[in-house]
Amino acid sequence: MPHTFDDAALTGVLGHMNDDHADDNLLIARAFSPLPDVISSEMVTFDGAAGQWHIITADGAEDVIRVPWLGGEITERREVRREIVALYDEACARLGVTPRPHA
Numbered sequence: 001m002p003h004t005f006d007d008a009a010l011t012g013v014l015g016h017m018n019d020d021h022a023d024d025n026l027l028i029a030r031a032f033s034p035l036p037d038v039i040s041s042e043m044v045t046f047d048g049a050a051g052q053w054h055i056i057t058a059d060g061a062e063d064v065i066r067v068p069w070l071g072g073e074i075t076e077r078r079e080v081r082r083e084i085v086a087l088y089d090e091a092c093a094r095l096g097v098t099p100r101p102h103a
Helices: 007-020 022-032 077-095
Strands: 038-046 050-057 062-068
Touching: 007 022, 007 038, 007 077, 022 038, 022 050, 022 062, 022 077, 050 077
Parallel strands: none
Antiparallel strands: 038 050, 050 062
């Protein structure tokens, strides 16, 4: 069973991703979704094994995709950033987008 993060970690990470990184959410969803033409994406939860995004496609289809962390299972809040950055970098590679530098 994957590690479960506490409410403070979930609220902090999800708020940051959805408020400050909406474009990154969309890139990740477009790269990893089995559905084509994703036009909207919001990160809705995560655990030690994966992140989950609610997506909407151009034709109005909705789904929740679960994207496993590329580095494997995690248990620490600080590791979430590393794994989301890895998903972002992989999404850019898959979509042919130049990634921005990471601070």
